[in-house]
Amino acid sequence: MKFLVKDMSCQHCVRRISDALGRLDGAKVITIDLEHKLLEVSGHASADAVIDVIKNAGYTAETK
Numbered sequence: 895m896k897f898l899v900k901d902m903s904c905q906h907c908v909r910r911i912s913d914a915l916g917r918l919d920g921a922k923v924i925t926i927d928l929e930h931k932l933l934e935v936s937g938h939a940s941a942d943a944v945i946d947v948i949k950n951a952g953y954t955a956e957t958k
């Protein structure tokens with residue numbers, strides 16, 4: 895699954911988002927492309943669950 899996280903702007907954001915997703919069952923971060931604000935996640939977690947976790951971490955994600 896790929897997501898666009900428009901407000902991910904620095905390594906601090908990357909860290910926060912990957913930490914938050916690390917606590918979501920069934921989600922594994924494959925890549926975080928800070929330059930293009932893209933996030934790739936694998937696993938059985940739903941896109942909605944991933945978006946929720948990112949939202950709770952203080953960011954806005956949409957499927958890409």
Ligand SMILES: [Cu+2]
Pocket residue numbers: 902903904905906907908
């Ligand atoms: Cu940041």
